[in-house]
Amino acid sequence: GAVVSQHPSWVICKSGTSVKIECRSLDFQATTMFWYRQFPKQSLMLMATSNEGSKATYEQGVEKDKFLINHASLTLSTLTVTSAHPEDSSFYICSAETGYYNEQFFGPGTRLTVL
């Protein structure tokens, strides 16, 4: 089946620093990838839709200057959390879209902790 990887799986950083999270589709090409964040005991919340070769589309309330998304190739999208603050601590999950149903295959997630 379609496999999506994320790196790193967890990261701890100091407040004010920037953190980059990579999302890769390992065995398929994905024109569209998605970035979600999930707080404890909550459902996934879509942050942005990432399209290869074009600017990402951000959901209402998500700061595009804080959460920089780059979809440089059909197998890689990156999310950079700039000037991270403790309130940015969360579980970030990416997904890549493929197939007849435009099914989304999710990565394993990245746990970000900002001290």
Place this chain on the structure above:
Amino acid sequence: KNQVEQSPQSLIILEGKNCTLQCNYTVSPFSNLRWYKQDTGRGPVSLTIMTFSENTKSNGRYTATLDADTKQSSLHITASQLSDSASYICVVSAPQAGTALIFGKGTTLSVSS
């Protein structure tokens, strides 16, 4: 308003027992309905995906049903195992609604020995 409601919020069952999780949605029209399993600290994994014309779909011990008239879906788990302990999320795809996927809040299932 497009919504996906799941019940129960949480469920505890004994190993080997069966259980059924419910999903009601108000999304219309929709493309397909999906059930995902999410282990703690992991990304969701797809169990089933059904279009509006499909009534049932199975994946091993997991069987999903869909009634597009009543806008209800269920996920039945047979002969539960400890490894079934996870959050089960119902997701509706409705591109026409302007949002690619609409997520339910999930049902947390705990299987005990």
